[in-house]
Amino acid sequence: MGSESMVRVKIPATTANFGPGFDCLGASLGLYNYIDMEFSDAPKVYVKGEGVEEIPLDKTNLVYQAAAKVLKRANVNKDLKIVLENHIPLARGLGSSAACIVGGLMAANHLIGDIFENSELLKIATEMEGHPDNVVPAAFGGFCLSMIYENKIIYKTFPMPFWLKFVVCIPDFELKTEDARKILPEEINFKDAVFNISRTAMLVAAMAQGDLSNMDIFCQDRLHQPFRSQLIPGMEKILATVREKGAFAGFLSGSGPTVVCLTLRERADALGEHMVDIFSRAGIKSCYKVLSSDSEGVKFL
Ligand SMILES: Nc1ncnc2c1ncn2[C@@H]1O[C@H](COP(=O)(O)OP(=O)(O)OP(=O)(O)O)[C@@H](O)[C@H]1O
Numbered sequence: 282m283g284s285e286s287m288v289r290v291k292i293p294a295t296t297a298n299f300g301p302g303f304d305c306l307g308a309s310l311g312l313y314n315y316i317d318m319e320f321s322d323a324p325k326v327y328v329k330g331e332g333v334e335e336i337p338l339d340k341t342n343l344v345y346q347a348a349a350k351v352l353k354r355a356n357v358n359k360d361l362k363i364v365l366e367n368h369i370p371l372a373r374g375l376g377s378s379a380a381c382i383v384g385g386l387m388a389a390n391h392l393i394g395d396i397f398e399n400s401e402l403l404k405i406a407t408e409m410e411g412h413p414d415n416v417v418p419a420a421f422g423g424f425c426l427s428m429i430y431e432n433k434i435i436y437k438t439f440p441m442p443f444w445l446k447f448v449v450c451i452p453d454f455e456l457k458t459e460d461a462r463k464i465l466p467e468e469i470n471f472k473d474a475v476f477n478i479s480r481t482a483m484l485v486a487a488m489a490q491g492d493l494s495n496m497d498i499f500c501q502d503r504l505h506q507p508f509r510s511q512l513i514p515g516m517e518k519i520l521a522t523v524r525e526k527g528a529f530a531g532f533l534s535g536s537g538p539t540v541v542c543l544t545l546r547e548r549a550d551a552l553g554e555h556m557v558d559i560f561s562r563a564g565i566k567s568c569y570k571v572l573s574s575d576s577e578g579v580k581f582l
């Protein structure tokens with residue numbers, strides 16, 4: 282394929298961990314960032330939407346950094362003009378950094394004629410992000426299982442039930458993944474490992490079969506949520522009450538602070554309002570969005 286003079290890509294938000302699948306499960310959501318990229322006589326970054334006041338407009342920008350890695354590897358010594366239209370809130374647990382990294386890598390690769398395979402881009406994305414559970418669904422869409430093996434990323438992806446809705450309740454404070462990982466223990470006990478692997482196995486089978494009965498049990502976790510709850514007032518109460526309010530299950534999205542519920546369209550708004558109310562009682566302002574799953578991942582427009 283020849284190179285393009287200008288590239289526009291759409292990249293989905295993602296919810297990583299999906300309950301017990303710490304660093305290995307994730308799903309792609311119908312909320313998108315857009316990146317326009319072209320060669321330029323000088324580095325230029327323009328931002329609209331989420332993060333407009335905090336995102337750097339120079340080469341330190343995460344999208345620029347990802348794109349620059351591809352150009353460097355291809356020995357292309359040129360600057361870029363990048364325009365970002367952001368709808369994914371930053372540092373809230375909805376995969377904003379993975380969207381930047383995957384979008385930046387894939388857009389730059391397209392600009393130079395798609396000379397690198399997706400497997401290579403995925404490896405770079407995972408190195409930049411630190412784990413594969415956001416980058417794989419951001420790239421390919423659907424419900425994703427991923428792992429790092431001998432410096433390669435191995436993954437599986439399949440579609441989620443079309444009727445499934447994700448109610449994401451987004452607190453008005455940022456929680457960087459870097460900080461939310463510092464709070465995790467170095468070791469866990471054997472019983473907790475069995476607790477999580479049994480639920481992860483059941484969860485994957487349930488999602489593959491589109492059977493969400495017992496999903497509240499399969500989404501339980503002992504690897505990260507109990508430790509991160511101290512950073513997110515109201516989270517535990519939300520997780521303890523969403524089932525009775527009509528959700529199949531609830532869990533912390535990525536490293537938080539967003540909490541997500543799985544439900545049907547007709548129950549979604551009541552659940553969203555319930556989550557906002559509990560956060561508010563804990564002194565946290567928040568808003569909710571009702572999202573569908575995404576099955577495409579990165580799309581060139
Ligand atoms: N559109 C953007 N442009 C430039 N940098 C961004 C953009 N979106 C996110 N970032 C960078 O990524 C950081 C957030 O990444 P972080 O991994 O902490 O959270 P997240 O990806 O939103 O959540 P999670 O990984 O838990 O799903 C921001 O603080 C910012 O540095």
Ligand SMILES: N[C@@H](CCO)C(=O)O
Pocket residue numbers: 297298303304305412414415458461462505535536
């Ligand atoms: N698996 C990651 C997802 C957030 O980037 C974590 O929970 O730290």
